Amino acid sequence: MNGPLRALLKRDLALAYRQRAELMQPMMFFLLVISLFPLGIGPSPDTLQKVGPGVIWVAAILASLLGMERLFRDDYQDGSLEQLILSSTPLPLVALVKVFSHWLSSILPLLVLSPLLALFLNLSLEMYWTLLQTLLLGTPLLSLVGAIAVGLTVGLNRGGVLLALLLLPMFIPLLIFATSAVEAASMQLQYHAQLAFIGAMLLFSLALAPFAIAYALRVSQN
Amino acid sequence: MWKWLHPYAKTERAYQLCQTLFPWFALSALVSFSGGLMWGLAFAPTDYQQGDSFRIIYIHVPSAILSMSAYAAMAIAAFIGLVWQVRTTFMAMMALAPIGATITFIALFTGAAWGKPMWGTWWVWDARLTSELILLFLYLGVISLYKSFEDKQQAGKAAGVMALVGVVNLPVIHYSVEWWNTLHQGATITKFGKPSIAPEMLWPLLLSLLGLALVMAAIFLLRMQNEILRREIHRPWVVALVNGQIDKTAGQK
Amino acid sequence: MHFDSWQAFWEMGDYGLFVWLAFGVSLLALLVLCIDTLLAKRGLFAKVQSEVARKQRIQQAQIAQKASQKAAQQSAQQSASQRSTDMEVERVNES
Numbered sequence: 001m002n003g004p005l006r007a008l009l010k011r012d013l014a015l016a017y018r019q020r021a022e023l024m025q026p027m028m029f030f031l032l033v034i035s036l037f038p039l040g041i042g043p044s045p046d047t048l049q050k051v052g053p054g055v056i057w058v059a060a061i062l063a064s065l066l067g068m069e070r071l072f073r074d075d076y077q078d079g080s081l082e083q084l085i086l087s088s089t090p091l092p093l094v095a096l097v098k099v100f101s102h103w104l105s106s107i108l109p110l111l112v113l114s115p116l117l118a119l120f121l122n123l124s125l126e127m128y129w130t131l132l133q134t135l136l137l138g139t140p141l142l143s144l145v146g147a148i149a150v151g152l153t154v155g156l157n158r159g160g161v162l163l164a165l166l167l168l169p170m171f172i173p174l175l176i177f178a179t180s181a182v183e184a185a186s187m188q189l190q191y192h193a194q195l196a197f198i199g200a201m202l203l204f205s206l207a208l209a210p211f212a213i214a215y216a217l218r219v220s221q222n
Numbered sequence: 223m224w225k226w227l228h229p230y231a232k233t234e235r236a237y238q239l240c241q242t243l244f245p246w247f248a249l250s251a252l253v254s255f256s257g258g259l260m261w262g263l264a265f266a267p268t269d270y271q272q273g274d275s276f277r278i279i280y281i282h283v284p285s286a287i288l289s290m291s292a293y294a295a296m297a298i299a300a301f302i303g304l305v306w307q308v309r310t311t312f313m314a315m316m317a318l319a320p321i322g323a324t325i326t327f328i329a330l331f332t333g334a335a336w337g338k339p340m341w342g343t344w345w346v347w348d349a350r351l352t353s354e355l356i357l358l359f360l361y362l363g364v365i366s367l368y369k370s371f372e373d374k375q376q377a378g379k380a381a382g383v384m385a386l387v388g389v390v391n392l393p394v395i396h397y398s399v400e401w402w403n404t405l406h407q408g409a410t411i412t413k414f415g416k417p418s419i420a421p422e423m424l425w426p427l428l429l430s431l432l433g434l435a436l437v438m439a440a441i442f443l444l445r446m447q448n449e450i451l452r453r454e455i456h457r458p459w460v461v462a463l464v465n466g467q468i469d470k471t472a473g474q475k
Numbered sequence: 476m477h478f479d480s481w482q483a484f485w486e487m488g489d490y491g492l493f494v495w496l497a498f499g500v501s502l503l504a505l506l507v508l509c510i511d512t513l514l515a516k517r518g519l520f521a522k523v524q525s526e527v528a529r530k531q532r533i534q535q536a537q538i539a540q541k542a543s544q545k546a547a548q549q550s551a552q553q554s555a556s557q558r559s560t561d562m563e564v565e566r567v568n569e570s
Contacts, residue, residue, distance in 0.1 A: 275490035
């Protein structure tokens with residue numbers, strides 16, 4: 001990795017570290033939503049195990065949506081995004097680095113939290129292991145696709161709900177494949193096909209999304 | 223071909239083209255759509271399995287097909303607009319979006335009304351109904367993204383990017399939902415299979431498909447004119463046009 | 476005609492409610508879309524008209540203002556009743 005991009009990554013991580021309190025919020029939200037479910041549908045271990053993967057994934061999508069706005073908002077407001085667009089470093093690479101640092105700082109903590117949630121929802125070890133794999137493959141996809149919409153809405157004052165409206169339909173395939181992988185694992189079936197699908201989507205978006213994000217940022221910056 | 227098309231990138235010419243095309247489209251739409259529906263409702267034979275409830279097919283299937291193709295058309299318009307920087311295509315895109323959303327709603331509603339007598343419930347998480355619902359969400363997303371920008375030039379570009387991302391995602395969504403459905407649906411839905419449809423039933427279906435497409439085209443022409451007017455409201459040609467229209471109506475009185 | 480009577484046509488072999496509900500709501504939705512389009516068009520035309528009218532008013536006000544300014548200059552040379560015309564000019568400016 002060359003100089004400017006590394007500097008950008010360092011800067012973003014440092015900024016994220018200084019805003020720890022804000023980073024905690026999606027994690028708390030994640031935890032809270034998941035603990036609402038046993039209260040809502042009853043604590044029977046069988047039921048929880050049945051809905052567990054879906055609940056965790058839906059909660060993860062919602063929590064990542066909450067933190068998503070942070071991706072470009074601060075940079076847009078203090079004008080450093082404009083500097084990044086004007087710089088000689090290719091914007092798609094810049095966008096990729098920003099998405100990566102955002103994933104490291106605000107989505108990885110959710111993954112760290114996941115063993116606790118697996119306990120809450122009575123997932124077996126096999127299911128948890130699959131869940132972790134789908135989360136590892138799937139959440140970067142969330143960040144990449146989400147960043148396109150964040151790039152488009154960053155100039156709007158109240159983009160929060162709009163962001164959800166734009167992104168939730170896009171995440172449906174991911175949700176379907178991820179939960180069905182965990183379900184397959186719970187029935188001792190093969191689940192590599194689902195993982196392969198998620199991986200394919202991840203690679204596809206890794207190839208195309210940076211360009212879309214770069215274009216979206218240019219549109220927003222006008 | 224490009225030379226021939228180029229003048230229509232100018233809004234005034236596009237407006238006039240819509241104006242001249244509209245009566246033809248409106249007339250043929252009225253004839254073929256009402257003809258197709260009437261034929262389907264009153265003259266086509268009854269389905270031996272589903273009785274007369276199958277007649278909903280004459281609105282459900284055309285709207286379902288056209289809801290998808292309207293999204294594809296929107297994405298094509300967005301693509302042309304983003305690549306060649308043609309402003310009129312963004313207007314076309316935004317003229318199409320509400321029409322597509324309405325058609326998608328129709329497909330959903332008629333699907334539900336068909337499901338009630340056939341499956342016993344208004345809504346099942348059938349693969350096609352589900353992906354149609356997601357399609358509606360995609361339409362609404364594009365429309366609300368466009369509406370939330372003040373600067374309409376920027377809004378067009380943003381909505382265009384979203385439409386393109388949606389169209390890339392649409393096949394993935396469609397097939398994933400289909401796959402999910404085969405995984406989850408047991409024997410609750412008796413699949414009717416796909417028996418080859420009798421020609422007496424097929425012809426009215428094709429006619430109403432054509433009719434609905436023409437209806438959409440006619441509404442599109444009107445909405446396109448509106449979009450052009452909305453963007454160009456301060457241009458002299460618009461003022462001249464409006465004044466001319468008033469003089470004409472005054473002359474008629 | 477496939478049906479024997481109008482009665483049978485409306486009943487649709489006991490599926491009348493669903494068939495007519497589906498068709499009714501569909502046509503209603505299309506109708507609403509058409510009406511919305513036409514109303515929007517009318518609104519846009521009205522907007523252009525009011526814009527034109529506003530421009531004309533501005534133009535007339537500017538002409539009136541120039542005339543009154545001229546009158547003010549003349550009256551300043553001629554008499555001492557300057558204050559009242561100044562106020563007039565201001566009033567025109569405000570409007």
